[in-house]
Amino acid sequence: MSDFPQFEYRQNALYAEQVPLESIAKEFGTPCYVYSRNAITTTYNAFQQAFSDDDYLICYAVKANSNLAVLNLLAKLGSGFDIVSGGELQRVIKAGGDPKKTVFSGVGKLADEIRMALAADILCFNVESIAELQLLNQIAAAMNKMAPVSLRVNPDVDAKTHPYISTGLKENKFGIPIEEAEHIYRSTDIFPYIRFIGLDCHIGSQLTELDPFIQAGRKLVDLLHRLQSKKLRISHLDLGGGLGIRYSDEVIPSIQDYVSALRETLGPANLRLIIEPGRSLIGNAGLLLTKTAYIKHTPDRSFAIVDAAMNDLMRPSLYQAYHKILPVIKSEGDICNYQVVGPVCETGDYLGHDRKLVLKADDLLAVMSSGAYGMSMGSNYNTRPRAAEVMVDGETIHLIRARETIDQLIASETLLPM
Ligand code: LLP
Numbered sequence: 001m002s003d004f005p006q007f008e009y010r011q012n013a014l015y016a017e018q019v020p021l022e023s024i025a026k027e028f029g030t031p032c033y034v035y036s037r038n039a040i041t042t043t044y045n046a047f048q049q050a051f052s053d054d055d056y057l058i059c060y061a062v063k064a065n066s067n068l069a070v071l072n073l074l075a076k077l078g079s080g081f082d083i084v085s086g087g088e089l090q091r092v093i094k095a096g097g098d099p100k101k102t103v104f105s106g107v108g109k110l111a112d113e114i115r116m117a118l119a120a121d122i123l124c125f126n127v128e129s130i131a132e133l134q135l136l137n138q139i140a141a142a143m144n145k146m147a148p149v150s151l152r153v154n155p156d157v158d159a160k161t162h163p164y165i166s167t168g169l170k171e172n173k174f175g176i177p178i179e180e181a182e183h184i185y186r187s188t189d190i191f192p193y194i195r196f197i198g199l200d201c202h203i204g205s206q207l208t209e210l211d212p213f214i215q216a217g218r219k220l221v222d223l224l225h226r227l228q229s230k231k232l233r234i235s236h237l238d239l240g241g242g243l244g245i246r247y248s249d250e251v252i253p254s255i256q257d258y259v260s261a262l263r264e265t266l267g268p269a270n271l272r273l274i275i276e277p278g279r280s281l282i283g284n285a286g287l288l289l290t291k292t293a294y295i296k297h298t299p300d301r302s303f304a305i306v307d308a309a310m311n312d313l314m315r316p317s318l319y320q321a322y323h324k325i326l327p328v329i330k331s332e333g334d335i336c337n338y339q340v341v342g343p344v345c346e347t348g349d350y351l352g353h354d355r356k357l358v359l360k361a362d363d364l365l366a367v368m369s370s371g372a373y374g375m376s377m378g379s380n381y382n383t384r385p386r387a388a389e390v391m392v393d394g395e396t397i398h399l400i401r402a403r404e405t406i407d408q409l410i411a412s413e414t415l416l417p418m
Contacts, residue, residue, distance in 0.1 A: 003246050004284055004368060006036035006392075012330040014366055016392040021289055021328045024397060025364050028388045030291040031308035033375050034366075035065075035400075037073060037393040039285035043255070044077045047277065050259035055272040057123075059103050061241045062088040064278030064372040065286070069391055069400035071095035074281075080123070082241070082276035086113035089120060099123070103238065103274065105152065105202070107132075107173055114139050118147060126152045126200045126238065128175055130184065133191060140193035150198030150238055151185065153178045155219040159204030159212045159242065162319050166204040175201065178219055185227055196232065198274070199224055202240025205279060208250050210261045213239065217265035224269065237266060238274035245283040247369050248322045255280065279372040286371025288313050288387070289328070290351075292363045293343070302336050304359055309342025310349040311381040313367060313374050317348045325352045328364035340365070344382045375401075385409055 006017055014021050016034050024034055047058050059080040062071065066088060071081070072095040080101030081092045092102055099120040104113075107128045114136055117125065127133050127149050140147040154175030159166045167174040176184065185196050203216050220237060227234055239262055244252050253261075259275075266273060290308035297303075315321035325340055338359060340352040351367055359365075378386050385404035390397050 004039075004287075005042075006039040006285065007287060007366070007368070009330065014326060014328045016287075018395040019392050019397055021287075021366060022364060024390060024392075025289055025291065025328070027397070028390055028399060029403060030289050030364070031306075031312050031387040032289045032403075033286055033370065033387055033389040034289055035067075035070065035282075035286040035371055035389070035391045037391050039371075040070070040073055040282060041077060043281050043285065044074065044079060046255045047259065047275075047281070048078075050256045051263075051273075054263065057101060057236075057272060057274045059101065059238075059274055059276045060281055061276045061278030062091065063376055065282045065374070065376050066091050067375065067389055067400055068095045069389075069398065070282065071097055073391075080274075082278075083117075086110070086116045089113070089117055089122070093120065103150075103200075103276070105200075105276070109136075111135060111139060115143070118143055118145050122148075124148045124150050124198055124200075124236075124238075126150050128152045130176075133184070133194060137191045137193045146193055146195045148197045149194050150200035150236070151176050151181050151196070152200040152202065153181045153220065153223065155201050155203065155216040157203050157212050157216045157219070159207050160209060161204045161206050161244075162321075164319055167202055178223060181223060182226055182230075185232055186230060197234065198236040198238055199227075199234055200238040200240065200274075202276065203242060205242050206244040207242045208244045208252055210253050210258060213242070213258070214261055214265050217262060221266060221269065224271075234271060236272040236274050237269070238276065241276040241278050241280070243277060243280040245279055245369060245372075248324065281372075283372035284369050286369075286374060288367040288370040288374060290365050290367060292359055292361055292365065295359060295361055302338050304338040304340045304355075304357065304365075306340060306342060306351065306365060308351065308367065308387070309344040309382070309384065310346065311344060311379045311384050312342070312387050313351060313370055314377045314379070315370075315373060316351055317346075318377075323352060323370060324368040325355050325357070326366045326368060327357060327359070328366055331358050331363075333358040344384070380404075380409055383409065 084106035
């Protein structure tokens with residue numbers, strides 16, 4: 001099957017579901033993120049089917065793409081959410097998501113965010129340090145509430161991914177060393193307002209192999225057994241997110257194989273399995289549509305200067321990440337080796353190196369696999385308004401975020417009085 005079944009050529013024109021991308025560019029301009037509703041739904045359903053009748057909860061990692069329409073679609077499909085800030089919690093609530101299906105991750109939850117999440121009765125806090133546990137206990141006491149908690153343990157497993165997105169090694173800032181966790185779980189008397197309900201880990205992102213998940217899962221199950229033998233009641237195991245997607249020619253385990261591996265590792269344990277997929281749910285359901293502004297040939301190189309830049313899609317600049325770049329209309333002509341770059345004033349501003357394309361000014365390009373960590377990591381660097389976002393549903397195009405205006409961008413700034 002194609003990597004992008006919802007984005008395919010008909011004759012020479014690239015479509016999103018039933019809509020030619022060219023017509024989206026005409027109506028909404030560029031740069032523009034385009035998502036396929038069908039792609040998101042199909043992937044969500046694949047996770048659901050893989051779990052069949054198990055007790056499970058899919059908590060979509062909001063950070064991957066936090067547009068309200070995306071969250072609303074996932075909420076309608078029954079998804080829970082994994083949040084990392086008070087802002088993400090507000091988005092989930094606004095999008096109709098259920099706080100009772102929401103887990104709160106992150107190393108630096110602030111007091112206000114903790115208060116907000118306790119007031120909203122979220123499912124669980126994934127706690128990453130003793131200091132955080134102390135603060136949570138204190139705030140819960142003041143609110144006269146019990147705080148449901150999983151400890152995020154750091155299993156010291158090599159996820160074999162980019163160092164910036166690897167989180168489960170002992171030198172990373174994340175989690176509590178697994179050897180210390182048992183002791184903390186048993187100190188319930190020091191934390192009277194904490195109810196330990198789960199065990200959590202997340203070892204990294206864009207994993208292309210199942211083995212690191214299995215190793216981490218085994219370590220968690222060992223800890224679980226130790227806790228159970230001490231009569232501690234744990235009702236869920238949260239194995240985080242991390243399943244990769246194919247950006248170029250990576251071979252990625254299927255969702256079915258991933259879920260089966262987790263279930264096997266877990267064995268017949270009588271508890272709920274939570275996962276927090278982000279990229280694997282939304283990454284290949286989105287692309288970034290951009291227009292070529294200039295073609296520039298130097299003695300050394302040929303540049304396609306496009307209207308999207310590192311502020312729109314930071315992944316290439318930040319992680320040297322590879323995204324396929326496809327012509328929206330395939331045309332005949334001389335193939336040239338292009339450096340596809342944006343207008344931002346940095347050499348590191350690029351979307352793709354050495355791309356063989358037939359291209360002229362005003363031609364449209366699609367930067368594929370941009371649904372996850374694209375718009376959500378966007379910025380206003382170089383005072384560039386952020387892109388528009390649309391969701392295609394069959395023949396219909398929904399504008400789900402209007403292009404930002406420069407007025408909006410500077411609205412909260414003020415001049416000095418004199
Ligand atoms: N749960 C936790 C606690 C996480 O920290 C993350 C991602 C996820 C779940 C979702 O992981 P996923 O299924 O998407 O791999 N900006 C980077 C990725 C950063 C991932 C951070 N944590 C990128 O563009 O590759």
